[in-house]
Amino acid sequence: MCDLLGMSFNVPVGARISLDLFQERGKENPDGWGLAFYEGSQLQLVKEARPAVKSPLFDFVERYPESRTFISHVRRSTRGTRSYANTHPFYRVVSDNKNRSEFSFAHNGTLTDMSMLKISALRPIGETDSEQLMCHLLEELLGRGLSSLPKESFKYIESSLRDINGVDNTLNCILSNGEYLFCYSDENRHNGGLRFAEQQLPFSSVDLVDENLTLGSVDIQSANIEGGEAPSGYIIVTRALSGQDWIEFDPGELIVFKHGEIVYPEKRRSL
Numbered sequence: 001m002c003d004l005l006g007m008s009f010n011v012p013v014g015a016r017i018s019l020d021l022f023q024e025r026g027k028e029n030p031d032g033w034g035l036a037f038y039e040g041s042q043l044q045l046v047k048e049a050r051p052a053v054k055s056p057l058f059d060f061v062e063r064y065p066e067s068r069t070f071i072s073h074v075r076r077s078t079r080g081t082r083s084y085a086n087t088h089p090f091y092r093v094v095s096d097n098k099n100r101s102e103f104s105f106a107h108n109g110t111l112t113d114m115s116m117l118k119i120s121a122l123r124p125i126g127e128t129d130s131e132q133l134m135c136h137l138l139e140e141l142l143g144r145g146l147s148s149l150p151k152e153s154f155k156y157i158e159s160s161l162r163d164i165n166g167v168d169n170t171l172n173c174i175l176s177n178g179e180y181l182f183c184y185s186d187e188n189r190h191n192g193g194l195r196f197a198e199q200q201l202p203f204s205s206v207d208l209v210d211e212n213l214t215l216g217s218v219d220i221q222s223a224n225i226e227g228g229e230a231p232s233g234y235i236i237v238t239r240a241l242s243g244q245d246w247i248e249f250d251p252g253e254l255i256v257f258k259h260g261e262i263v264y265p266e267k268r269r270s271l
Contacts, residue, residue, distance in 0.1 A: 004108045004194070006174045007070040007218075008181040009233030010260030014066045014221035032087035033058060033074045036104035037067035038178035043102035047087045068233075068259055069181055071174050073106035085126030090134050092122060094141075099148045101177040105134040108238055109170030109190050116164050130173075133164065137175065149180055154264040157182060158254035165252060172238055180258050183236050187252030192239040195246040196255070200232045206244055208237065233260035 033055065034047025044065070048055055073088035088106040095101075107130035111117075114129055121142075122135040138147070140160060146153040157175075161184045165171045170190035175182040185194035197206065203220040218235060234257055237246075249255060256264035263269070 003074045003191075004106055004172060004174055004236075004238045005070070005072040005218075006176075006181055006183055006236040006257075007233065008236075008257035008260055009068045009199075009220075009231055011229055011231050012066045012068050013231055013233070032082060032084075034072065034087050034089050034106070035065065036071040036089040036091070036106075036176070037065045038069045038102075038176070039067065041102065041178045043091055043104055043178065045089065045091055045104065047084065047089065049082045049084050049087045069176050069178050071104050071106050071176060071181075073108075083126065086128050086131075088130060090126075090128075090131045092134065092138055094122075094138050094147050096142060096145070096147050101147060101149075103134070103138060103175065103177050105130070105137075105175045106173065107133060108172040109186060111164070111169045111171070113166065113168040133171075133173070134175070137161075149177060151264070154182075154254065154256050158184070161254060162187065162252050174236070180256055180263075181236070182254060182256050183249070184254045185249030185251065189251055193251065194236055194238060194249045194255075196234050196236045196249070197244045197246050198232070198234055201230050203231075206235055210239060231260075233257075234262070 032047065032049040034045065036043060036045050038044065046057065048057060071089050089104040092103050093100065094103060111129035111133060114132060117132050117136040119132065119135045119139050122139045124131040124135055137157065137160065141147050141153060144156070146156065161171060165187050170186055171184065172186050172190060172194055173184050183194055199206070199220060206218040208217060220231070254264070255262060255268055
């Protein structure tokens, strides 16, 4: 069992992610934790193949990052041994003749049927089904000239993930290149699926509450905004949570966030 958290904001924010949710679930999810965030288009990745609940490094990154885009993950392995290479989020640098992008990816679920995952150039470093899925998606995007993630890639990514999801695979996942945050929710609501909540000034602590137990909080710290753009954005999480006006993804739905706005699908943009 794993937990995912994603964040997309219009300006860099400091997020004190007091993820008691993740640290406590580190007792259930003992195989590693990780945090990916971006400074501009440059990926910063911190992860360990050890329980978050035992990690002083986890306590440090609760306070350190300032970014517009975050992905965090806590892992209980179903494939692959406990190791840095098998710990989410995963990363790849993808280049074509025009673009160079640094991708991060985290997956919640298990792929028991991987027959659709075709890879050749982008080989996984570790042993997980999750990293193989990331390599497959990125290789497919490269092969179709979509590595810069134009709008026509959104529908393709959604369709590909639905095909892979199928009846034998469980699949919640988050993919980013620092600009876009792609969030896909399992078509059978594995682990409760994904949900999101909008954040605007004045920020208040987002309590993550499950069955009347407070499992953690996310406190958004905005920089000086005089003469600048007021910070706003979204938090995306797994599990059925209260403590906020969470909006659930539809089964098998991909929602794409870009710098604190929903850009896909159209029906979500008016929310």
